[in-house]
Amino acid sequence: MFVERDGKCLVIGEDAVVRTYDTCDGELQNIHRLADPKHVLELLEFVSRLDPSKYRQKPSGFSLKLIIQTDNGTEVIYIPVGGGGPDSIPDVIDLIEGDLPQPTQTPFPTIIPSPTLPGTTIIPSLTPTPTWLPGVSPTPYLTPTPALFICDYFDDPTDVRPYNVSSFLCSEEPR
Secondary structure, three states: OEEEEEOEEEOOOOEEEEEEEEEOOOEEEEEEOOOOOHHHHHHHHHHHHHHHHHHOOOOOOOOOEEEEEEEEEEEEEEEOOOOOOOHHHHHHHHHHHHHHOOOOOOOOOOOOOOOOOOOOOOOOOOOOOOOOOOOOOOOOOOOOOOOOOOOEEEEEOOOOOOEEEOOEEOOOOOO
């Protein structure tokens, strides 16, 4: 079902998929499947009870243009908004539009100026920080280097190690 109101177009499918167009001849702006199809089903029920012959002529004043595709063909009807017609259809379409996810704006960080002393100039410096994708963490690469000791002991797993090793004291005997 196509709904035209104020030049804006909605295409509402019975599967609760709602396509939004800037104009009916324009490009697709958004497409969403409603989580709860209750209002779409309510709209289909109201429209199925209408007598299309009563709403074929465009009334004076504000109206909704509905293009309904059925097994018998396509019907164009005009539903007056605000008296003289089934007020529940415009209300349900408002509810469907309210069910659509609304775009949210991401707030930009605000810069708080820091106080400066007269005659001084603050030069901002940027320190780049790496950005990692979610679930990705850097893997450090370590290159093993043998530790040098004063007593000429090299940390080699194949050698026999002394009992006490430090950078100041080496001993071959247990303490």
